[in-house]
Amino acid sequence: DQQVKQNSPSLSVQEGRISILNCDYTNSMFDYFLWYKKYPAEGPTFLISISSIKDKNEDGRFTVFLNKSAKHLSLHIVPSQPGDSAVYFCAASVKIQGAQKLVFGQGTRLTINP
């Protein structure tokens, strides 16, 4: 039962254009959402997050949108740069037995073409 889904395994975008990565979730108990970026042979690094009480959070070139009614999350990167080429994971947080549990999507490999 995949509670967090990233339905696009890969995405290719021209440098300078907007990259939009999508994530869907099924559990309405999730209350905090995060995006991580991962380069090959490295650990995931935190990119941006959003609480369920908000519908948008912005940090420089990165914006995350949350549509609670649709249970949908998206990450916008604008303008896209070659260094943005990586695998992006969305994660959803829920409190279980007194601890935070993160549930990850499968990841989307983003390639920025010069």
Place this chain on the structure above:
Amino acid sequence: NAGVTQTPKFRVLKTGQSMTLLCAQDMNHEYMYWYRQDPGMGLRLIHYSVGEGTTAKGEVPDGYNVSRLKKQNFLLGLESAAPSQTSVYFCASRKGTSGYQETQYFGPGTRLLVL
């Protein structure tokens, strides 16, 4: 600050062998986690710890044991390795003092191959 470090970076085991993966963090974080990442499946939680001396099972705990004897270290043990445990293992930690909406910080990973 080194952040979260993991030892070793890569290991090859034969079926039935045992090993321990070490995770260390120097951020004085309360919570620590072990995940595995397999192709097409994202990261799945194996075990976690909410503080020194405590451990709990995650989503996929079978075949693994953990210990948190010191706050800064979280050990993941494989008593009898199986080919199904071939994976990349990531450790993560978070402060645990700012509520539940906190970022988890990840180590660089340990790549394990079980033959």
